[in-house]
Amino acid sequence: MSQDAFSLLHSGVQRAIYEMGWKEIREVQQEAIRTVYQTDNHLLVCAQTAGGKTEAAFLPVISKLADAPKDSVQAIYVGPLKALINDQFRRLEDLCEHLEIPVHRWHGDVPGNQKKRLRENPGGILLITPESLESNFVNFGADVPRVYRHVSFVVIDEMHSFLGNERGIHLRSLLARLGAITETKPRIIGLSATLAEPEEAAIYIDPDAPDTVTALEAASAQREVKFGVKTYLESPSWKPGPPPGPEALQALAETLAAGFRAGDFDWKQEQGEILDSDYADERETGNDSTTLLATDLIKAFGKETNLIFGDSKALLESLLNNVNQQTTSASGAHAFVIHHGSLSRSQREEIETRLKSGQPTTAFCSSTLEMGIDIGNVRAVGQINPPWTVASMVQRLGRSGRRAGVPAIMRVFTQENTPSTRAGLSGLLYPNILRAVALTRLMVRKWVEPFDNRQLHLSTMVQQLMSCLKQTGGMQAGALFETLCSKGPFRNIDAGLFATTLRSLGEKEIIEQMPGGDLILALEGERLANELDFYAAFMGSEEWTLRHRNEDLGQLPSSAIPPVGGGLMLGGRSWRVEEIVENSQLVYVIPGKGKDAAPAFRGQGSEVHSRVVREMKTVLEDDDEPAFLDEAGRGLLAAARTFARESGLLDDGCLCGGGEIIWFPWRGTRCLTTLKLMADACDIKAADDALSIRFKAKSTEDLQALLDKDFTAESLAKRLPVKTREKHDELLSEELLITARAADQIDLDEAQDALMELALSFRGESSGKLDDPGA
DNA sequence: GACCTGCTGCGGATTG
Secondary structure, eight states, rough: OOOHHHHHSOOOHHHHHTTTTTOOOOOOHHHHHHHHHOOEEEEEOOOOTTHHHHHHHHHHHHHHHSSSSOOOOEEEOOOOOHHHHHHHHHHHHHHHHTTOOOOEESSTTSSSSHHHHHHHHEHHHHHOOHHHHHHHHHHHHGGHHHHHHHHOOESSSSSGGGTSSSSHHHHHHHHHHTTTTSSSSSEEEEEEEEOOHHHHHHHHHOOOOOGEEEEEEEHHHHHHEEEEEEEEEEOOOBOSOOOOOOOHHHHHHHHHHHHHHHHHOOOHHHHHOOOOHHHHHGTTOOOOOHHHHHHHHHHHHSOOEEEESSSSSHHHHHHHHHHHHHHHTTTOOEEEEETTTTBBBHHHHHHHHHHHHTTTTOOOOOEGTSSOOOOOOEEEEEEOOOOOOOOHHHHHHHSSOOOOOOOOOEEEEEEEEEESSSSGGGGGGHHHHHHHHHHHHHHTOOOOOOOOOOOHHHHHOOOOHHHHHHHOBBBOOHHHHIIIIIISSSTSSSSSHHHHHHHHHHHTTTTEHHHOEEEEEOOOHHHTSSSGGGHHHOOOOEEEEEEEEETTEEEEGGGGGOOTTEEEEEEEEEEEEEEETTTEEEEEEEEOOSSSOOOOOOOOOOOOHHHHHHHHHHHHHHOOOTTBBBBBHHHHHHHHHHHHHTTTTTSSSSEEEETTTEOOOOHHHHHHHHHHHHHHTTTTTTEEOOOOOOEOSSGGGHHHHHHHSSSHHHHHTTTSSSOOOOOTGGOOOOHHHHHHHHHHHHHHHHHHHHHHHHHHHHHHHHOOOOEEEEE
């Protein structure tokens, strides 16, 4: 078999394989070679990092190129990160060394003369980012056909990072525009480690003919996984000694549940009372739970190389600070470091080098280290609080146990507040533990969130529209619609919506119409298209640089910068602001001595999928004791189950009391948002937390209005307080924004489904009417 | 109730 595929390759490629001392060509690589040589199909290759994906794509591609050199770029590799492109560039250069196939790279850090050389003498393989490809259209539109006309392959690396988001739609549009000028339709090869649904990836690769995509999956070696969840209980007003035992938690759960069953429970007051009297004498004992957590992290991650993920940069900074305070006295201490997107490039590169060197290092990190650079031997992965998606959990777990025979290790550390805080009713269900268990179950079952293909991506379409006009100098509206919508990736935008968008852009002086009918960029559009920021479809925040002497430390949003004299933690060190230079957006700092707080990085929340929330309900209904959960966690889970069962929460999902109805629909973020807006439209005050919605209503009869009223997704989206989300949303009329938000924030079907379910549970039959359970 | 990614060409002055 192996001879088969190998013999298809160009003799020069065969020689290169010998010279590099390869012992075998892997199965997935052989199949890729056969697919490229014996069919005309696109290709989707799924394999672990270091599973030979890149070679699977490039062995046959290079071989084809060596057979027929042309005077334009012949293959494009698109990568999401500059660092990844640099890595692959080196590998490809080695492979192509004796084949006379030029290898070029183009991204923001590549010197101008190299880019110029490619433009003057195009050929071979080009490694590029989506944004740099965009810059080719914008700045050398007239040259694009000459430079790219013989492109016959497009390789998309880390493809999962492009699915279902603005950057991916942007890339898809660029590739569609490219395909319009190449002499033959380029074949696309997608590479990914984790793909939820290969069918959807196939639609991304070729929306007109997804069945022409051959999916190859590398047989992954069976690997051992060690996985555990450890729990910490904390309260701002209470410094824990030993956590409350199972009996105390059960008693608390039962008391609270009894109150809710009676229907006249003032939970805000009662909660405070119960916990204050129970735990008052524990207050004097010193450590807070963050310190306990830091101590455990030192124990678990104090040797070899590890990654500890967290979903908040501020939390990571404070944990590192805590860890450092506990380890400074130890001689020859194992290094704990930090890596996230607000630290300067040089700081991050230093950490990356250290991690790759094998020198024992543990990095606190955000999703910056979730993909991309290959850190050799990660022994174990830590996760502070469960992530928000299964996809993220899978990706992070996959960073350890990469060597054969070595287990992948993940330790999740969850923090829960004691119910004395005003965490809302959801707090009584210990939602972090529930989510940790639910995500783990779904991960084991190999379920991953599908991506959302209902979105309109109007903002990205506007960016591409401006790019087309900049490239060509002017186009007819019909040609634009064909390029972007009917033949491009913006298929959810129909002719009517497209026309409305053009009018909106005309009103804002982004575009104007010439007497001959051509649309061109107007003054404001020209200005936007000339900005450096134009090349990316996603929104970048305006940030200030933090500098100590000549060293850049990182970037912060202006809102997170303390006044002169104020202090902050960044990169695990304490700093004091000495001078702020407004013009150049520079903040000069000197080392501080204090125990400062990390800056308030202000992020956006995002969606939890309904499937995850439903699984959380199932976890409450079941009574297994997950083996991966520690004793404290099992105690809290048991208490949450007791409360859920005895309060009636699992029967109909509703609790009534104090003039309020608290409803757990067990659905995801989008459904909760929709239900809240429906209540708003019916003049019922509503607020939501992680899992539930609180209605200001006396009886469930009041909620009948939500089922009776005729809603449209648009009528609900209209009620959103903030309607701009994406980069060019400000260029769209209110009417268009409502249409966009109706598509990406509202799920009317699911909300009505949830309401019907609620109605049925009260009736016990299919009447679709809400009866008051208290009546 | 969070995170991440990316990014001109050109002309003129200076240096070896």
